[in-house]
Amino acid sequence: MGPLLALASAVVYGVADVWGGLLSRRAGFASVALAGQLGGLALTLLAAPFVPAADPAVPDLAWGALSGVGTGLGMVFLYRGLSRGSMSVVVPVSAVNGLALPVLAGVVLLGDRPSPLAWLGVATAVPALWLVSRDRAGGGAGTSAATADALVAGLGIGVQYLxxxxxxxxxxxxxxxxxRCAAVLAILPLLRTASRPDAENGRGLPPRLMPSAALTGGLAALALILYLLATRSQLVAVAVVLSSLYPAIPVILGVTLLGERLRRAQAAGLAGVVAAIALLTAG
Incomplete structure (x- = not known):
């Protein structure tokens, strides 16, 4: 069940990620991130009473708050990177960076001991994630600033998962x-800076786009719930890798729904994703 929950998390997160990235090109990236986290907070408040739980301990809530700080910072920098750079650069850099931190910490600090097959799956997933997100320009359209945003976003995403x-x-x-509460608080100071008239992409969020942004955050929160449930029946290192396969989702949606052609690099990347899933679930 753990691998299936992690894969479901990747699918939902991939849809939310692309949706939020597209919105950030039409509105202020920090405003989109804030509205998304508020939507995620509403969803989780509605869902929490229906999930069996004893009296939550303070350390558990503190870990959740730290995860939310990572989410807030990660989403702001991810959306800023997507608003001014190529998705083929921002998505794979943030995904691979966000994958590396929890996997290494899980092995070094938490005592995770993936099997040889699982290690092979991890090694397969990293280049597969890169290939599946490449565009015809080979990433040349992305600016150095967008790449820096992706690196910071990846660190935030890694903290979120870990x-x-x-x-x-x-x-x-x-x-x-x-x-979600911590994510909102983490975004608020950045929102003031990003909303200044002289700031890059200093636009707000038009009212007509608020429901869409909130729904995007709801999907991202659902992805985190699925990931959390996956970690309870799966090694953290494996759950993180499977959940981090979300960059494949934009390519799959483009081919199946939009009639886009699948190029050789993307086909090789998708084949690597399939192989990584098989190795990780078998391990």
């Missing part, structure tokens, strides 16, 4: 709720 995995099962999904 911290949330430390919350105990008895806390239910209340750590995700506290995480």
């Amino acid at each position: 911290a949330l995995a430390q919350a105990g099962a008895e806390a239910g999904i209340w750590p995700v709720v506290t995480g």
Whole structure:
């Protein structure tokens, strides 16, 4: 069940990521991120009472809050990178960077011991994620600033995954709720800076786009809930890798729904994703 939950998290997160990135090109990236986290908070508040939980301990909620800080910072920098750079640069850099931190911490600090097959799956997933997100320009359209944004976003995403995995099962999904609160608080100072008239992409969020941005955040919160449940029946290192396969989703959606052609690099990347999933689930 753990691998299936992690894969479901990747699918939902991939849809939310692309949706939020597209919105950030039409409105202020920080405003989109804030509205998304508020939408995620609403969803988790509605869902939390229906998930069995004992009295959540303070450390569990604290881990959730730390995860939310990573989420808030990660989404702001991810959306800023997508608003001014190529998705083929921002998405794979943030995904691979966000994958590396939890996997290394899981092995070095938490005592995770993936099997040889799982290690092979990790090694396969990293280049596969890069290939599946490449465009015809080979990433040349991305600016150095967008790449820097992607690196910071990846660190935030890594903290999000690693911290949330430390919350105990008895806390239910209340750590995700506290995480959405912390994410909102983390974004607010950045919102003031990003909304200045002289700031890059200093636009706000038009009222007509607010429901869409909130729904995007709701999907991202659902992805985190699925990931949290996956970590309770799966090694953190494996759950993170499977959940981090979300860059494949934009390519799959483009081919199946928009009639886009699949290029050789993307086909090789998707084949690598499939191989990584098989190795990780078998390990």
